[in-house]
Amino acid sequence: MKYMIFAALSMTAMYASAGENVNVAQQNLPDEHYHYSQHLDIAKVVKDSVDDPTAQGVVSAHLVYLDSKGVEHNLAYLIQGETISNG
Structure with a gap:
């Protein structure tokens, strides 16, 4: 027993x-790395973040999303950071 x-x-x-x-x-x-003209099946965005939002130039960003089947993906991509105007 x-x-x-x-x-x-x-x-x-x-x-x-x-x-x-x-x-x-x-x-x-x-991370899945984004390529230009890549088809993305995004049904719902879970989280969107930028490594350094105040940086200048090209900055890494991440997107966590669910596709139409409910599978979670973590996408890494590049964005243009903040710019400084001369004047």
């Missing part, structure tokens, strides 16, 4: 810890 209770608790703990590992893996998605 003690063995069955121990086995049931062990299995429950194993499944609980396996679920936590999946969530961590989903949060650390590898």
Whole structure:
């Protein structure tokens, strides 16, 4: 009887810890790099961020989005940073 209770608790703990590992893996998605004329299937934007929003010149930016199938993607792309006017 003690063995069955121990086995049931062990299995429950194993499944609980396996679920936590999946969530961590989903949060650390590898970056997909954007290429000009690439078709993007964006159904919902989850997060949009810029590495340094006050930098001048070309700056790295990231977009986390869900496609039409509900799959999460992390897109890395370049944007033009702030410019300084002479005058």
